[in-house]
Amino acid sequence: MEFTELIENRFSARTFTSVDVDESAVDAILEAVLSAPSAGNRQAYKVVVVRDEKAKLLLADASGPQGWVAKAPVVFVFFSDIDIHTKSYGESKAAAIPSLDSTIAMAFAQLAATDLGLGSCWVAPFAHEQAQEICGLDGNLALAGLLPVGHTTEGRPKRKRRKSSEWSVKI
Numbered sequence: 001m002e003f004t005e006l007i008e009n010r011f012s013a014r015t016f017t018s019v020d021v022d023e024s025a026v027d028a029i030l031e032a033v034l035s036a037p038s039a040g041n042r043q044a045y046k047v048v049v050v051r052d053e054k055a056k057l058l059l060a061d062a063s064g065p066q067g068w069v070a071k072a073p074v075v076f077v078f079f080s081d082i083d084i085h086t087k088s089y090g091e092s093k094a095a096a097i098p099s100l101d102s103t104i105a106m107a108f109a110q111l112a113a114t115d116l117g118l119g120s121c122w123v124a125p126f127a128h129e130q131a132q133e134i135c136g137l138d139g140n141l142a143l144a145g146l147l148p149v150g151h152t153t154e155g156r157p158k159r160k161r162r163k164s165s166e167w168s169v170k171i
């Protein structure tokens, strides 16, 4: 898909069909993350691919609740890996940058899902306390967000956006 078409086609899809997401699509989405920039190329993130029904229900519940999350065949959970960054740069710079790395990674993953013809939606900033436990991970991690992904019959809604003149300045 050409880039302009890709970004135009992306929208937040919150309903999914019962058609499963192929493992090859999951791998392609993870592969897209490898193309993302990261501070010092440290790739300070961890991504969990959740297909387990019980884990998806717990994540959906901890996200508001937002029950529709559990209906996605696969939910990608993005964490910032604070220790990866701290080891290189120390505590002082650790606060913001790992979350930038994981956020950029998630954006790349969402665009990859769009490119594959799949629907997806960011879910944040819920489940901060619970997500790591639900995913069974140790370590100094911070939740960046969830990305439920699946086939959808939703069409892209008309975008409601502020005019660029309201949020951009040229100097």
Ligand SMILES: Cc1cc2nc3c(=O)[nH]c(=O)nc-3n(C[C@H](O)[C@H](O)[C@H](O)COP(=O)(O)O)c2cc1C
Binding pocket: 010, 011, 012, 013, 014, 066, 121, 122, 123, 124, 125, 159
């Ligand atoms: C950081 C972030 C958090 C979001 N959290 C949620 C959420 O918890 N639930 C939800 O349904 N949509 C969530 N969204 C999706 C937004 O509602 C959506 O991107 C916005 O309404 C614009 O619509 P569009 O993505 O279709 O262009 C989130 C988006 C972002 C970027």
